[in-house]
Each structure stands twice: as C-alpha cells, then as structure tokens.
Amino acid sequence: xxxxxxxxxxxxxxxxxxxxxxxxxxxxxxxxxxxxxxxxxxxxxxxxxxxxxxxxxxxxxxxxxxxxxxxxxxxxxxxxxxxxxxxxxxxxxxxxxxxxxxxxxxxxxxxxxxxxxxxxxxxxxxxxxxxxxxxxxxxxxxxxxxxxxxxxxxxxxxxxxxxxxxxxxxxxxxxxxxxxxxxxxxxxxxxxxxxxxxxxxxxxxxxxxxxxxxxxxxxxxxxxxxxxxxxxxxxxxxxxxxxxxxxxxxxxxxxxx
Amino acid sequence: xxxxxxxxxxxxxxxxxxxxxxxxxxxxxxxxxxxxxxxxxxxxxxxxxxxxxxxxxxxxxxxxxxxxxxxxxxxxxxxxxxxxxxxxxxxxxxxxxxxxxxxxxxxxxxxxxxxxxxxxxxxxxxxxxxxxxxxxxxxxxxxxxxxxxxxxxxxxxxxxxxxxxxxxxxxxxxxxxxxxxxxxxxxxxxxxxxxxxxxxxxxxxxxxxxxxxxxxxxxxxxxxxxxxxxxxxxxxxxxxxxxxxxxxxxxxxxxxxx
Numbered sequence: 001x002x003x004x005x006x007x008x009x010x011x012x013x014x015x016x017x018x019x020x021x022x023x024x025x026x027x028x029x030x031x032x033x034x035x036x037x038x039x040x041x042x043x044x045x046x047x048x049x050x051x052x053x054x055x056x057x058x059x060x061x062x063x064x065x066x067x068x069x070x071x072x073x074x075x076x077x078x079x080x081x082x083x084x085x086x087x088x089x090x091x092x093x094x095x096x097x098x099x100x101x102x103x104x105x106x107x108x109x110x111x112x113x114x115x116x117x118x119x120x121x122x123x124x125x126x127x128x129x130x131x132x133x134x135x136x137x138x139x140x141x142x143x144x145x146x147x148x149x150x151x152x153x154x155x156x157x158x159x160x161x162x163x164x165x166x167x168x169x170x171x172x173x174x175x176x177x178x179x180x181x182x183x184x185x186x187x188x189x190x191x192x193x194x195x196x197x198x199x200x201x202x203x204x205x206x207x208x209x210x211x212x213x214x215x216x217x218x219x220x221x222x223x224x225x226x227x228x229x230x231x232x233x234x235x236x237x238x239x240x241x242x243x244x245x246x247x248x249x250x251x252x253x254x255x256x257x
Numbered sequence: 258x259x260x261x262x263x264x265x266x267x268x269x270x271x272x273x274x275x276x277x278x279x280x281x282x283x284x285x286x287x288x289x290x291x292x293x294x295x296x297x298x299x300x301x302x303x304x305x306x307x308x309x310x311x312x313x314x315x316x317x318x319x320x321x322x323x324x325x326x327x328x329x330x331x332x333x334x335x336x337x338x339x340x341x342x343x344x345x346x347x348x349x350x351x352x353x354x355x356x357x358x359x360x361x362x363x364x365x366x367x368x369x370x371x372x373x374x375x376x377x378x379x380x381x382x383x384x385x386x387x388x389x390x391x392x393x394x395x396x397x398x399x400x401x402x403x404x405x406x407x408x409x410x411x412x413x414x415x416x417x418x419x420x421x422x423x424x425x426x427x428x429x430x431x432x433x434x435x436x437x438x439x440x441x442x443x444x445x446x447x448x449x450x451x452x453x454x455x456x457x458x459x460x461x462x463x464x465x466x467x468x469x470x471x472x473x474x475x476x477x478x479x480x481x482x483x484x485x486x487x488x489x490x491x492x493x494x495x496x497x498x499x500x501x502x503x504x505x506x507x508x509x510x511x512x513x514x515x
Contacts, residue, residue: 018352133370140361143353143398146342147410150309151417152335152365194350198397203352250350 001117002215004124005173006185006233010211011127012169013190014204015162018142023076024061025166026183030080031057032170033179034087036104041090046104047116050174054167057083062163087179107178107230120172127165131204134158139200177215178230188237189214195241195248210240260323262287262421262453263308267317270303270477277303279477281317285453287420292456292464292485295474296498301457302343304474305423308455309338321421336366339414340423344407344430349399355409356394359384362416377416384415387449388442404435411442415450422447424456428463436460440467461513465489473497489513 016025035053036046057079064075094101103111131138137158140148149155170182177185193207218233263285270278277300285291285308293301306312307319310331319326321334339362362384363377385391388408393401401409407427414422424443428436440463447454458464464471464485471488473480475497481488488494489511494502503514 136361136364136367136373137369139353139357140364142351143358143361144342144345144410144413146311147340147413148361148365150311150335150338150340150342150423151362152332154332154369194352198352198354200352200357 003212006211006215007208009185010189010207013186017190029170029183031083034083037090050171058163058167181230181234192241192244195244269316292468299474339419351399359412362413381416384412
C-alpha cells in the first residue's frame with residue numbers, strides 16, 4: 001500500500017516540478033483534504049469527498065491558468081485559503097471524538113480499507129499507462145510548451161488529463177499520508193530525482209522509486225518508534241532530497257553558470 | 258503568380274477591452290521572405306500567432322492554403338507551420354538533451370500513440386546538422402548559451418519539416434556574432450528547404466539585407482507593406498518608431514541609424 005502510494009506521488013511529482021505547478025498541486029491536495037473532512041462531517045465516505053473536491057479543484061484551476069492576463073498566483077492564494085478554512089470548519093463541526101478527522105490530517109495507514117486499496121491500485125495503473133502512452137507528448141511539452149502547442153500537439157488536453165490524474169492521486173493517497181503532508185511526498189522525490197539525472201525517463205523511474213522508498217522507510221520508522229506515519233514519511237522524503245542535493249552531479253555545473 | 262499560402266483578411270483582435278490588431282490585410286505566398294517590424298507593443302507577436310491560430314481571431318478571416326484557420330482546423334494546419342518563440346530561460350537542471358528537444362519537433366506529425374521511427378530521427382539529425390549543433394546533441398538543454406539555445410529552437414522547428422516558418426525575434430538578446438550566425442542560418446535554410454518565412458525583428462539592417470518584403474506595424478495597424486528596398490526610407494521609419502532615423506550609405510548597403 002505504502003509502496004504504491006509513494007511511487008504514485010513520486011511519479012506525479014515529476015509533472016509538478018517540471019511544469020512548475022507546485023502551487024496548483026498544493027491547492028488540489030488541500031482541496032482533497034477539505035473534501036474528505038466535509039465528507040466525514042456530512043456522513044459520506046471521506047475518499048468520495050476527497051475525490052469530488054480534488055477533481056473539482058483540478059478542473060477549476062486548469063482553465064483559470066489558461067486565461068490570458070489572469071494572475072494564477074492570486075487565484076490559487078484565494079482558493080487555497082478557502083479550502084483550508086472549509087477543512088477547519090468541518091473539523092470544528094465534527095461531532096464526538098475526532099480521531100478519524102485527525103487521522104486525515106496526519107495520515108494513518110492502518111485504517112485503510114480493501115476498497116481504498118483497490119482504488120489506489122487502479123489509479124496507479126491509470127497514471128503509469130498515461131505516462132507510458134503519452135511519453136513523447138509529455139516530453140515535448142516539458143521541452144517547450146509554446147512550441148509544442150504551435151506544432152499541433154494537444155497540449156491543453158494532456159495538461160488537463162494530468163491535472164485530473166493529480167486530483168485522483170491525491171484523493172486516494174490522502175488517508176494513508178494525511179492532508180497536510182501529502183503534497184511534500186509529491187514534490188520531494190521528484191525534486192530529488194531532478195538533482196540526479198538529465199534523462200526524463202530515468203527521472204520518472206527514480207522519482208517513483210524514491211517515493212516508494214520514503215513511504216516504506218517512513219512506515220517502518222513509525223512502527224519501530226511509534227511515530228505518526230505521515231510525518232515520518234515526509235521527513236524521510238525530505239532527508240532524501242537533502243542528501244541528493246548535497247551529492248548532486250549537477251551541483252558543479254550549475255555553480256559554474 | 259502562385260496562389261497565396263497564408264492570407265489575413267480584415268483581421269481584428271481584441272484582448273479584453275483593448276484593441277490589439279485592427280483591420281489587418283496581408284498575403285504571404287509560398288517561398289516568400291517577410292519581415293514584420295514595429296515598436297514594442299505594436300502587436301507583432303500577436304499577428305504572428307494568427308497564422309497558426311494561437312491568436313484567436315474575432316473578426317475577419319485567416320486562411321492557410323485555402324482553409325480557414327479555426328480552433329477546429331488549427332491542429333491540422335499547425336503541422337505545416339513551425340513557430341520559433343522568443344528565447345526563454347531554461348532551468349539548468351532540465352532533464353532533456355538537445356537531440357531529444359529537437360526530436361520533439363517531429364512528434365506532432367508522428368501523432369498520438371505512435372512510436373518515433375527512423376525517418377523522424379533522421380529529420381532531427383539533419384536539422385541539428387543544418388544549424389550546426391550536431392556536436393552538442395547530447396548536451397542538457399539547460400547548459401546551452403543564448404545563441405545555441407536559439408539555434409536549437411530553430412532546429413526543432415526544422416525537424417517538423419514545415420512549409421512556413423514563423424520567427425519571433427530570433428536574434429533578440431544575442432551578441433553580434435550570434436546574431437550574424439542565426440541570420441545566416443535562416444537565409445541558408447530558406448534556400449535549402451524552400452520555406453516561406455515570416456520574421457519579427459527589431460534589427461532593421463538585417464531586414465534590409467535579407468528580406469524581400471516588409472510589413473510595418475504600429476499600434477495594431479499596418480502602416481506600410483512593400484518591397485524591402487523601398488522600406489529603407491528615413492521618413493517612413495521615423496514615423497514607425499516615432500524617433501528621427503537617418504539612412505546612411507555604406508558601400509553597397511544602406512543602413513539605418515538613429
């Protein structure tokens with residue numbers, strides 16, 4: 001479970017890092033968090049709430065970003081605080097013991113159900129299929145987005161599909177990793193992989209592997225020393241990022257520019 | 258006279274409430290070399306984007322090879338038009354090398370879900386050769402100098418095997434040697450590939466020595482179109498840029514000074 005979740009987030013992160021969508025990603029992941037809390041409060045399954053909210057946020061942010069003359073930073077700032085306040089509102093209104101709600105913040109792998117596991121497997125399949133099938137278009141868009149668009153590649157379609165997938169990935173990994181922390185599991189492995197390779201294919205693989213490794217190691221640490229799971233995972237991922245930055249072969253070349 | 262390749266008829270473009278282009282009429286025939294000059298903010302890049310539908314056109318019509326350019330026809334039409342954009346910064350860590358970036362120029366023709374074949378690879382290698390970058394094919398794209406980056410963009414456009422090449426200030430922010438190189442490469446490619454070229458530039462002297470036809474754009478309106486040798490006119494250029502411009506004779510060439 002943690003392996004799938006980690007590699008999913010890791011692979012997703014490549015898009016986030018190379019397409020400079022960190023803010024968009026943050027917005028979607030927090031929308032998912034708010035959605036799941038709302039779900040809990042209104043009495044439908046949290047994953048359904050997360051799914052609705054993150055897909056909603058993804059489909060809102062994509063077209064907004066494509067509008068000419070529109071400041072995406074501002075829009076995301078507004079949406080971000082809106083969804084956070086919704087999350088807090090739901091948490092505040094939650095009746096009785098708030099264990100489940102708090103679990104959504106910090107993440108807890110042990111309460112994941114078989115259905116959620118299957119959902120995650122399906123989405124993993126979808127994401128890796130997407131990357132495999134559209135690899136050359138993804139590469140063209142990363143190289144130069146405007147040129148890709150001008151040469152007739154369906155840039156908008158690919159980007160929206162990617163945002164939707166991000167919504168799905170976030171929604172299904174939320175419970176395991178936690179709403180506040182999931183975003184760093186998306187960014188950290190990809191940022192670490194970026195330090196280590198000049199090849200996009202290797203970057204996807206490396207990023208997924210690092211994501212899976214951070215999840216597994218974090219999980220082990222949390223069992224061993226009874227730490228909160230999500231926090232342990234994210235700390236491991238960040239540690240990996242720090243190490244790869246220190247030992248990056250790109251450091252020398254980057255410094256000389 | 259051969260039939261027009263691309264034609265703008267009474268095109269008007271608004272962004273929000275502002276009028277960016279106003280009643281533009283222009284005809285480009287196969288193999289012609291056009292340059293578009295004008296002050297900053299005149300709408301030059303916007304006009305360039307009309308040909309491949311990147312600029313949506315509200316009034317008037319844009320046709321390419323007799324087909325009207327609409328959001329529906331644009332993807333198909335774009336296969337034959339390559340567009341080189343103003344140079345942008347590239348993250349030095351970008352996980353892609355020069356060859357991969359140039360090969361990406363062929364991807365739209367290959368189509369979705371299809372694998373790149375030998376033909377595309379040869380096309381990319383030829384394009385690298387043509388701009389003189391074969392030596393750097395394996396270098397990460399973030400490690401190129403400004404001039405090399407611009408040549409890479411040109412190679413990507415060539416790999417697409419277009420019949421019409423749109424160039425948006427390809428020599429901006431380059432040193433004199435790099436400017437010369439890029440312009441020579443463009444002139445050579447045009448001969449070799451029999452391309453129609455539409456070049457946006459601020460380099461007036463390049464215009465007079467290279468292009469056959471000149472269009473002048475000011476405040477969204479076409480001020481003047483005609484042959485390049487007639488465009489070397491101090492009064493006309495002064496009106497275009499709103500500064501006094503002198504034309505000096507320098508041997509065979511006439512150069513603009515301000």
